[in-house]
Amino acid sequence: MVIELPLIEHFKNYLPLNEEEIKLLEPRVSQRKLKRRQMILQEGLVCRYYTFVVEGCLKMYGVDNKGVEHNLQFAAENEWIADLGSFHSDKPSKLFIEAIEPSLILQIEKQDLYFLYRSIPKLDRIFKVIIENKFIELQNRVLQNISSTAQERYQSFLELYPKLALRLPNTQIASYLGITPEFLSKIRSERKTG
Amino acid sequence: MVIELPLIEHFKNYLPLNEEEIKLLEPRVSQRKLKRRQMILQEGLVCRYYTFVVEGCLKMYGVDNKGVEHNLQFAAENEWIADLGSFHSDKPSKLFIEAIEPSLILQIEKQDLYFLYRSIPKLDRIFKVIIENKFIELQNRVLQNISSTAQERYQSFLELYPKLALRLPNTQIASYLGITPEFLSKIRSERKTG
DNA sequence: ATCTACCCCTAATCTATGTTAAGCCTGTTT
DNA sequence: AAACAGGCTTAACATAGATTAGGGGTAGAT
Secondary structure (H helix, E strand, O other), X not given: OOOOHHHHHHHHOOOOOOHHHHHHHHHHOXXXXXXXOOEXXXXXXXXOEEEEEEEOOEEEEEEOOOOOEEEEEEEOOOOEEOOHHHHHHOOOOOEEEEEOOOXXXXXXXXXHHHHHHHHOOHHHHHHHHHHHHHHHHHXXXXXXXXXXXXXXXXXXXXXXXXXXXXXXXXXXXXXHHOOOHHHHHHHHHHXXXX | OOOOHHHHHHHHOOOOXXXXXXXXXXXXXXXXXXXXXXXEEOOOOOOOXXXXXXXXXXXXXXXXXXXXXXXXXXXXXXXEEOOHHHHHHOXXXXXXXXXXXXXXXXXXXXXXXXXXXXXOOHHHHHHHXXXXXXXXXXXXXXXXXHHOOHHHHHHHHHXXXXXXXXXXXXXXXXXXXXXXXXXXXXXHHHHHHO
16 A cells, blocks of 8 residues: 555656655655544644645635634645645744545655755656646736626636535635625525526 | 846855856846836737846736736846746736836746756756745735735735835735725825824 | 826715624534 | 534625725926
């Protein structure tokens, strides 16, 4: 049972790793099962892991001073999730990461990842491309946020993440879009009528 | 007159380049002077350059169907700007990049950048770190956008970019925050009174 | 010196979105 | 079966932010 197989497959989409490289990777990847609602990062703690989702779905969110959650990111199969700011700076995070569904994840600790960057140069390339793609996605989201109505943002969400939209409760989607569940409900009913 | 000196200094903040590497870089960097309002990218065209600002300030923005501009990013001294989505995919951009002040920039074309990535592996590392930092910034901005009031977003902008806030007209800041200039004006007057 | 373009501000009115409160389902616990 | 919690909806009312219109200031262009 090679636990990191899905990860190796994932890297293959960018650049394939050879046998030696895989041997370096193996002992530095650990596997975890998460129950629904289980957290792997809480506000005030340092984000110690770069997390890869094999199965299930996680969310990262912040909580405002009124106690309301705001979803920054979802991560389903074959996606990465981490509070990069906290991870690299070792400063306490202001975010939470939590399983929305029972999930299977792979994690790499910071020192291990840094070691891997040094010993497998192509990982710099791979993660550069991964993060560039996430950057582009995020930039589109910012543009939407500053230029579009909630209605339009919801529409785009459905088009961009059709599978996720079916898996997630609407409360989670509303939190991601930056609106209340009540208002999302109104939007949805207007869409059917109009 | 070594035009790419500011760029070499910039890279030094991450990893210093040696003589050989600098010689590879030199012939692939071109310099341009821009007048106020001059554009280096327009909607419908492919983004061909990764642009580094030596002096001055540029903005990247989208235009909605009512003709209103929405500022996605500013780039002042020692910052990079490009529509990465268009740059890597060769698809037409939906964005504009324009000089807000008379500016001096350095540009690298896609094929040259790819060549440099291949011949100077540490550039993968350098740009990975650069983009990671921009990703973290952008993620904070998204969290603000979905969780904070315009008042709070303006306050954060002033704290995060104090120098930029002095250089930019308020219309540009409003466009970045996702509000109208009129509403920014109201916010500003309330701040003094309150 | 005088235009012109741009920028900033104010105020009245309008609209998108939030708040509060209530009711209905469905699935789960007791 | 009853009780309960979570998620979805609706509706009345409240507020953040947009729109429209107008006036004044300043710098660059002529």
